[in-house]
Amino acid sequence: MKKKLIFIAALVFIACAFTSCTKTCKNCKQVVYINGSYDHDASSEQEYCGAELTAIELTKDVTIGNTTTKWECD
Numbered sequence: 001m002k003k004k005l006i007f008i009a010a011l012v013f014i015a016c017a018f019t020s021c022t023k024t025c026k027n028c029k030q031v032v033y034i035n036g037s038y039d040h041d042a043s044s045e046q047e048y049c050g051a052e053l054t055a056i057e058l059t060k061d062v063t064i065g066n067t068t069t070k071w072e073c074d
Helices: 002-019 050-058
Strands: 025-034 037-041 046-049 062-064 067-073
Touching: 025 050, 046 050, 050 067
Parallel strands: none
Antiparallel strands: 025 037, 025 046, 025 067, 062 067
């Protein structure tokens, strides 16, 4: 019985250790530049993690005329 409890406790510890691995998170917002100069924030800053953060970081800047909208993350 004691071995079973130790085994279960070890499994719980390992499961917690794997789920609490370092998860990369950053605060990101969309920003607008006109002629290369900062104009305004197009969205409020939010925290993004994991796959969602990767997708944002891989998003290319959008330029229409002299206006560029891009993601900036801290």
